[in-house]
Amino acid sequence: MSKELMNKKDIDRALTRMAHEILEKNKGIGKLCLVGIQRGGVYLAKRLATKIKLIEKKDIPVGSLDIAFYRDDLNIRKEQPVVRRTEVPFEVTDLKIILVDDVLFTGRSIRAAMDALMDLGRPAAIELSVLIDRGHRELPIKADYVGKNIPTALSETVEVQLKEEGFEDRVILKSPSNPTLLKGD
C-alpha cells in the first residue's frame, strides 16, 4: 500500500519555511554553506540555496557529498554502493556546514557524512536539515531543521521523489502489503 504524504506544494512550502529557519537561527548567511548528501540531499540543497538567495539576495556556497566510502555496512551489503561525485569547491574549515538530506532514518548516513566532512577540513559547526524525519534513530543524531515529522513502522519505506530525477515532486509512504502506488489514493 502506498500513501502520498506530501505533494509538490507541501514540499515547496516546507523548503521555504526551512530556508527562513536557517537564516533566522544563523542570523543571516555569513559563514554558512550547504552540503547535500548524494543524491536526494543534493537537489534539496540546491533548492534551499535558491530560496535563500531569493530572501537574502546573496549566494550561499553549495556542495555535494558522496558517502559511499564512509558507510559502516560495506561488509554486509549485497553490492558495493554506487559511487558518486563529491564536489565541495570551497574550504570547509571555519565554515558552518548545513548538511542536507532527504530522509533521516537511523542516522548512520549522517554519521558517515560527518566523517567525510571531517576529512575535508575542520568545519566550525555542522547542522542538519532534512525534508523528512521518520524516526527509528540508531545513533544519537538529531535534525536541526525538519520539513515534516512522520512516524513510521520499520517495515515501511519513505520515498522522496523529485523532479530533478524525472518524477513529480512528492513524498510517499510505502507499506509492505502492496508496494505499488495506487493513483489518487
Place this chain on the structure above:
Amino acid sequence: MLNSKDLLGIKELSLEEINLILDTAAGFKDVIGRDIKKVPALRGKTAVNLFFEPSTRTRTSFELAAKRLSTDVINFSVPTSSVVKGESLIDTALTVQALGADFIIIRHASSGVPHLLAKNLRVSVINAGDGANEHPTQALLDAFTIKEKKNKIEGLEIAIVGDITHSRVAKSNIYCLTKLGARVRLIGPPTLIPREIKEMGVEVLHNMEDGLKGVDVLMMLRIQMERQGKGFFPSTEEYSKNWCLTLERLSLAKDDSIVMHPGPMNRGIEIVSEIADGPRSVILEQVTNGIAVRMAVMYLLAGVKR
C-alpha cells in the same frame, strides 16, 4: 557490480564492468586530490603485493591505492623470499592467503599465473601484469586518462606504437579500447607485431608517417633492450630512426592529440624528451589516475560476495 572476485584481464570484463570501474575511479580521483587522501572504505583489509618481476612504479601505485583505502599492505618481493629456496608458486600463494590476505596483487613473467592463483585461492586476485598476456589496470587507467582529456573514447583514432608482441600493456589496451568503441591502429616493425592480431579488429601499419596521420591519441610503448640482437630488429638506433616519436612525426597527428606512455620511458629511443615533457604529454596524469583506478578496482572487488 563486478561479476568475478578477481581482476584477471580486460578480456574477462564486460563493457558495463569497464564503465563501472571508470565511473568509480572518478569518485576516487576526488579523494586523492584532497588534503586528506584517505577514506575508511576498506579499513581492516589486507593487500599483498606478490611481485615476481621487478617493478617500482606499479607496485608503489598499488600500495598507495590500498593505503588510501585504509587497507594494510605487505610487499612480498621475490628475490628475498622463500621462492628462491625452491618453494612452488602455489605454496607461496597459499601461505600468503593463510596469513590473512584479502587481495593478492600479482605480477609474474609467465602468462596465466593470475588465473592459476584465482582458481586455487579464495582471495581476490588482481593481475598486475602476467607475461605477454595482460596488464588490465594499466589499460583501465589509460582509458580513464583518455576519457578525461577527450571526454569520450568511442570513435577516437588511437595509435599504439612499439613492441606489440611482447607487450601486455598493448594487448590489454587493444581489448579495452576496442570494447569502448575506439579505432585502434598498431605501428611497429613486422617482427614485433603478431600476424594474427588483425583478427582482434585493429589496423596494422609499419610506417610511422602513414600511421600517425589524423590520430587523436598516441600511446608509445617501451622498447626492451633485451629484444635487440634476437632477430627482432638490428639495433636500437635503427629502431629509433623508424619508430621514435619525434616532433615532426607528432605534427602529423591531430593538433589536439595527446601522448601517452606507460613508463618507464627510454628517452630518445621511442620518444624524444621535448614531447615527453611537452604540453601534449599526459604521462604524469596517467600515474595519478593509476592510483584512482586501482582504488576503484579494489573497492569494487571487495564488494563481490564469494
Place this chain on the structure above:
Amino acid sequence: MRIFIRSGHIIDPSQGIDGIGDILIDNGKIKEIHIRSQEQTANIIEELQTDRIIDAKGLMVISGLVDMHVHLREPGFEYKETISTGTMAAIKGGFTTVCCMPNTFPVNDNASVTEFIKRKASQEGHCTVLPIGAITKGQKGEELAEIGTMRNEGCIAFSDDGNPVMNSLIMRRALEYSKAFNVPVISHCEDLTLSEGGMMNEGLMSVTLGLKGIPVEAEQIMIFRDILLSELTGGRLHIAHVSTEGSVNLIRSAKERGVIFTAETCPHYFSITEDAVKGYDTNAKVNPPLRTGRDIDAIKEGLRDGTIDVIVTDHAPHHRDEKLREFDMAPFGISGLETALSLSLRLVEEGILTMNQLVEKMSLNPARILQVNKGNLKIGSDADIVLLDQTREFKVETERFVSKGKNTPFQGWVLKGMPVLTICKGNIYE
C-alpha cells in the same frame, strides 16, 4: 590354463576375420579359433576341460592393442610412472604390447639400460614391453648410439623422442646405419629453432593468451626433411605424432610418389583443439601442441585414406605438482593409455574408419612395422586379447586412473565404448 571365449564378435584383419565366433586359449597361446556360419548358433569348439569360460556375447573380440609410443618413465622418473603402473594402465586401456621411449634417466642409449628395462618388465610388467633405444648418445643429436648392440639386447626400434635429431647429417647416418639391423627409426619432427620457447599452437589463440606459439611449420619442415632423407638412404622412417594438416599433405604426396615410410598420430590430435588451452589448462599442454579444427579434419582424412598408418598414445604421465604450476614451466604431455581406445572408437562411430581399420591402426600395423608377431589372432600367436563393449558409456575420471599420471584434458568427458576384459601373458584382467 585353458580359456574359452564364447560368442564374441571376432575381428582380425590379419586373417580377414569379421564375425561371431569362439576362441580357445591354451597355455597363453591361441589354440583354436572358429567363426560361426549363418546357421550355427552354438559354439563349435568343445568346451571340454576349460578352466575359464568367458561369455563375450555382444562384445567385440580383438587382438590386444600394440602401442608403439609410450613413456614409462622408469628408470629415473618413477615418481611420474613405473613400468608396473604404466603397463597396468596399458592393460586397462586394452593394450597388451607397449614400446617405451628412451628418454628415461639415464637415457636408454646403451645395452645395460635396455637390459634393466627388459628385466624390470619381465618381473613387474603386466603386458609385453619392447624398449625403444635412443638414436644418439644422451639423445643429444651429436653421436650415434650403439644401435646394433642395443638391438641385440632387445630394442625394437630407435628414437630420440622428446627431441628431434636437428643435425641433418646425423639423421642421414642414423637412417643409413639402421638398415644393417633392419629397425625402424622413429622421428620426433620438430625444428627447435622455430619452436623455441613455444608452448602451444601458434595462432590467434596463442596471441590472445600471451603464450609463445609453435608454428605448424616447425613440424612440417622436419617431416619434409626426414622424408627426403629416407628417400636418399632407404632407411625405415616412421614419423611420430603427426599433428597438422600440412604434415598429412606432405606425407600423402610423398607416399603417392612411392617413398616407403610410415606415420602415426595420437587420439588428442583428432579429438581436441587448442581451445582446450583456454584458462591456461596445463593438462592441454602437449608437444606437438593441440591444433585447430582444420588440422583435426585433415588427420581424420589421413587416417581414413591410409596416409597415417598407426594410432599411438604418446602416453606421457607427469606428477600432479608438475602440472599444477605456471603454464610455461609445466612439462608437456598427456596421460593417454586409459582413454585412447575409447577416443579412437569415435572414429568408427563417425564413419571415418571401420572397426577393422581401427584394429589395423592400433594393433596389426604397429606390429608389422615393429616386425613382431603381435596384433593378430592366428593360431599359435600369443593370446593377447581384448574384449570391447562398444555401447558402454563412461565418464573420464582421473581419480580412477591406474596410471600415476592424471594429466589429461579429457577429464569429465563422457565416452562410449571401452575395453572390458584383457587377456595377456596368461592373465585375465577385468
